[in-house]
Amino acid sequence: MSVIKVPEADVAGWYCATCDEEMVLQSVELEYLDSLFNVELPACPKCRFVLIPEGLALGKMHQVEQLLEDK
Amino acid sequence: MEQSELRQWERQCVQEEVPPCTAACPLHVDARTFCSLMAQRRWDKAWQILAKTMPLPGVLARFCDGPCKGTCVRKDAGGAIEMEFLERFCAENAKPVAPPRPLPSRGKTVAVLGGGMTGLCATWELVRRGFDVTLYCSSLGGSLLDYSGDILPEGVLEREIESLRTMGATIEAGVDILLVQLDLLLDEKDAVFVDSDAVSTDLFPIGMLDEMTLGTQRAGLFASRSGEVSFILQAATGRRAANSIERYTQGVSMVTGRELEGPYETRLFTSLEKIESVSPVLDKAYSELTAQDEAKRCLQCECMECVKGCEYLRHFKYYPKVYVRQIYNNDSIVMGTRQANTMINSCMLCGQCEIICPEDFSMADVCLEARRGMVAQGKMPPSAHEFALRDMAFANGAQSALARHAPGADISEYVFFPGCQLTASDPEGVLAAYDDLCRRLGSVGLMLHCCGIPAEWSGQQALMEESMEVLREKWQALGGPKIIVACPTCLKTLREGLPDAAIVSHWAILRALGLPAGAKVQDISLAINDPCAARNDVLLREDVRSLLDSLHIDVKEPEYSGEKTPCCGYGGLLSTANPALGEAVARARGEAVEEDYVTYCVMCRDMLAKIGKRAVHLYDLLYPGNDDPGVRPAPGYSVRRENRVYLKERLLRELWCEDGANAKQPYEDIGVEFTEQARSAMEDRRILKSDVQKVLLQANTSGCHLVNDKTGHKLASFRPVVVTYWVEYEDRGTEFIVHNTWCHRMHIKGAQQ
Numbered sequence: 001m002s003v004i005k006v007p008e009a010d011v012a013g014w015y016c017a018t019c020d021e022e023m024v025l026q027s028v029e030l031e032y033l034d035s036l037f038n039v040e041l042p043a044c045p046k047c048r049f050v051l052i053p054e055g056l057a058l059g060k061m062h063q064v065e066q067l068l069e070d071k
Numbered sequence: 072m073e074q075s076e077l078r079q080w081e082r083q084c085v086q087e088e089v090p091p092c093t094a095a096c097p098l099h100v101d102a103r104t105f106c107s108l109m110a111q112r113r114w115d116k117a118w119q120i121l122a123k124t125m126p127l128p129g130v131l132a133r134f135c136d137g138p139c140k141g142t143c144v145r146k147d148a149g150g151a152i153e154m155e156f157l158e159r160f161c162a163e164n165a166k167p168v169a170p171p172r173p174l175p176s177r178g179k180t181v182a183v184l185g186g187g188m189t190g191l192c193a194t195w196e197l198v199r200r201g202f203d204v205t206l207y208c209s210s211l212g213g214s215l216l217d218y219s220g221d222i223l224p225e226g227v228l229e230r231e232i233e234s235l236r237t238m239g240a241t242i243e244a245g246v247d248i249l250l251v252q253l254d255l256l257l258d259e260k261d262a263v264f265v266d267s268d269a270v271s272t273d274l275f276p277i278g279m280l281d282e283m284t285l286g287t288q289r290a291g292l293f294a295s296r297s298g299e300v301s302f303i304l305q306a307a308t309g310r311r312a313a314n315s316i317e318r319y320t321q322g323v324s325m326v327t328g329r330e331l332e333g334p335y336e337t338r339l340f341t342s343l344e345k346i347e348s349v350s351p352v353l354d355k356a357y358s359e360l361t362a363q364d365e366a367k368r369c370l371q372c373e374c375m376e377c378v379k380g381c382e383y384l385r386h387f388k389y390y391p392k393v394y395v396r397q398i399y400n401n402d403s404i405v406m407g408t409r410q411a412n413t414m415i416n417s418c419m420l421c422g423q424c425e426i427i428c429p430e431d432f433s434m435a436d437v438c439l440e441a442r443r444g445m446v447a448q449g450k451m452p453p454s455a456h457e458f459a460l461r462d463m464a465f466a467n468g469a470q471s472a473l474a475r476h477a478p479g480a481d482i483s484e485y486v487f488f489p490g491c492q493l494t495a496s497d498p499e500g501v502l503a504a505y506d507d508l509c510r511r512l513g514s515v516g517l518m519l520h521c522c523g524i525p526a527e528w529s530g531q532q533a534l535m536e537e538s539m540e541v542l543r544e545k546w547q548a549l550g551g552p553k554i555i556v557a558c559p560t561c562l563k564t565l566r567e568g569l570p571d572a573a574i575v576s577h578w579a580i581l582r583a584l585g586l587p588a589g590a591k592v593q594d595i596s597l598a599i600n601d602p603c604a605a606r607n608d609v610l611l612r613e614d615v616r617s618l619l620d621s622l623h624i625d626v627k628e629p630e631y632s633g634e635k636t637p638c639c640g641y642g643g644l645l646s647t648a649n650p651a652l653g654e655a656v657a658r659a660r661g662e663a664v665e666e667d668y669v670t671y672c673v674m675c676r677d678m679l680a681k682i683g684k685r686a687v688h689l690y691d692l693l694y695p696g697n698d699d700p701g702v703r704p705a706p707g708y709s710v711r712r713e714n715r716v717y718l719k720e721r722l723l724r725e726l727w728c729e730d731g732a733n734a735k736q737p738y739e740d741i742g743v744e745f746t747e748q749a750r751s752a753m754e755d756r757r758i759l760k761s762d763v764q765k766v767l768l769q770a771n772t773s774g775c776h777l778v779n780d781k782t783g784h785k786l787a788s789f790r791p792v793v794v795t796y797w798v799e800y801e802d803r804g805t806e807f808i809v810h811n812t813w814c815h816r817m818h819i820k821g822a823q824q
């Protein structure tokens with residue numbers, strides 16, 4: 001899952017409204033069909049709200065989902 | 072799938088069977104590939120094809136008398152391919168090839184007596200297979216020596232005899248056969264073959280000859296029957312002798328599995344439909360140009376009948392025999408990627424191939440069984456059918472489902488079952504139809520429910536049975552009335568699931584009752600689109616055509632119609648499991664006719680409408696509204712749900728005078744507008760308005776969201792069950808403007824809800 005990377009541009013401009021914090025890359029755990037991955041994703045350093053941008057959800061993340069579904 | 076089942080299925084697909092020419096050829100020359108290369112003027116390559124199969128090719132290619140022509144499929148479309156002239160042209164113009172490299176020596180010795188075509192060919196076949204062969208003859212060539220000049224130019228026979236020597240044959244020509252002592256030879260060699268046309272059998276009494284093995288009553292002695300004049304058949308006899316000697320020296324059965332050695336009948340089917348008749352090129356001394364033209368007439372025989380009619384079968388690039396192997400392999404994978412999942416889930420289960428196939432191959436049976444297996448093993452990709460099954464649950468939920476006697480009645484002779492997709496797409500049509508039935512038939516009950524077919528298509532047998540059980544209970548609670556069904560898929564499904572119910576199509580009822588008041592009678596031409604569920608229901612198709620006739624509609628039949636009709640792309644849940652292919656299927660159907668379509672399945676109508684093809688449902692003509700129904704857009708996923716809810720509420724309010732409104736869910740109060748971009752993203756990504764409202768409610772309640780400092784848009788996410796939805800929106804105080812939305816199935820652990 002190291003292939004899951006978020007381009008800078010997709011994160012640019014977003015900040016956490018609750019905590020008034022910029023998104024920073026953090027280690028996040030993703031889970032699908034009994035598989036677990038640690039990936040670096042933009043998240044609020046305070047409340048840990050994780051951002052999954054559109055390009056990631058429909059691109060790489062979708063591909064990995066499909067791959068796991070066919071395992 | 073068991074391996075024996077795989078073999079059974081594989082046998083049923085004839086695409087890989089040999090073409091009739093190869094089957095009829097005593098030497099089984101690959102005439103189809105030969106013609107294909109000749110048509111490309113690749114003479115040298117074409118010659119390699121002949122030389123690969125023919126012994127002494129330079130000689131035999133000049134003496135072939137075209138035994139394939141009697142079975143050539145082209146014979147009924149202008150005339151059989153002039154194979155013998157093509158061979159001769161090729162022999163004269165192609166670069167000669169080196170003789171085949173023999174197999175490693177078997178350490179077995181054979182004597183061949185007689186140097187006619189039979190003896191020469193037996194020698195060729197035996198040395199090629201690694202036998203140590205000595206050919207004894209008085210003269211080389213036998214009756215070949217009667218030919219010369221144009222027919223057998225000087226040097227051709229000599230070159231092939233040289234090839235025999237190159238391959239390792241020992242040739243003892245000029246031998247006085249009288250001096251050969253057969254007993255000694257039989258002692259010395261592992262086997263002996265006698266070419267009876269080149270050696271007088273008076274000298275070698277061989278006695279009874281076995282037709283199949285060419286064996287005699289003496290062990291190890293084989294012989295040809297004398298009197299055969301065709302050189303090709305002589306060559307085939309030489310090969311048969313070589314096959315027998317190989318079996319004999321290996322000590323295996325002399326007789327089993329030899330059915331395909333001589334000419335045989337192939338099961339390959341080749342259609343002549345759409346094939347233009349073209350006469351043979353009759354100039355027999357072919358030039359490069361005429362040889363090419365003649366070779367081009369070859370049909371390159373193959374079946375592919377099912378593939379021609381089905382966008383799905385075409386999409387995956389092969390044909391059922393290959394697919395069933397892929398499905399078998401997919402099924403056997405324990406670890407690793409199951410590469411055929413998408414192919415299995417893309418079949419529309421419509422049954423078209425089974426009707427078209429000369430051997431009744433059914434991809435639907437194979438794929439449905441495979442899906443059931445995947446479900447049983449827990450290997451069905453969750454994303455494949457979940458959306459459709461959620462939709463089915465919604466159609467059967469309290470907001471949409473209904474089962475009642477007519478208002479004021481406590482008994483029903485009939486109950487109307489429009490089907491959950493018709494109510495989702497055309498609630499006004501359903502209202503009008505129900506009203507019409509009540510007026511003309513008296514008290515007709517109403518059932519709004521899904522027939523359960525999404526469960527069946529997704530391989531979820533238990534869910535299908537459960538759903539049918541619920542239906543049965545509701546129907547029995549109404550006293551088991553006759554069921555009037557509008558949707559052809561529901562009709563088929565209910566007939567299978569409720570075999571004790573009297574079930575009749577709405578179209579049969581209308582045909583009997585006559586057109587409803589207000590039906591739109593107009594002299595227009597429309598192409599009929601039979602839905603796949605009507606494939607095996609000839610009465611249903613007739614009822615519909617009769618109604619169209621009453622409406623004065625001039626009905627055009629598309630090329631694939633009636634029992635051969637294709638699916639629209641919705642069947643088998645294709646459009647859920649593989650939306651892009653579903654759209655391609657609908658597009659192909661749309662492009663099949665010039666006229667607008669008329670159909671009696673609302674999913675067909677909506678699939679066609681989605682790709683921009685004008686199509687009307689029969690209800691649009693029988694219960695017309697004011698708008699042009701040909702351009703009525705296919706409602707999106709959210710609207711389909713809302714239509715079901717709306718229909719139920721309106722029925723309860725207007726007919727049963729009850730407050731039909733369901734208790735509202737809190738998220739339904741969220742006011743929301745969508746930009747064009749958001750709307751199209753929702754359809755593509757199958758995100759419902761209610762999904763978006765749930766995200767917004769959650770963001771409101773928790774206060775958790777992001778803000779973009781350039782656009783001022785907010786971004787929130789929520790995971791109601793197994794999918795996480797993201798919504799990018801503007802907060803306008805009283806309502807939200809949604810700019811974009813997306814989703815994923817992967818779960819973020821330890822973060823927001």
Ligand SMILES: [Zn+2]
Pocket residue numbers: 016017018019020021044045046047048049
């Ligand atoms: Zn925060």
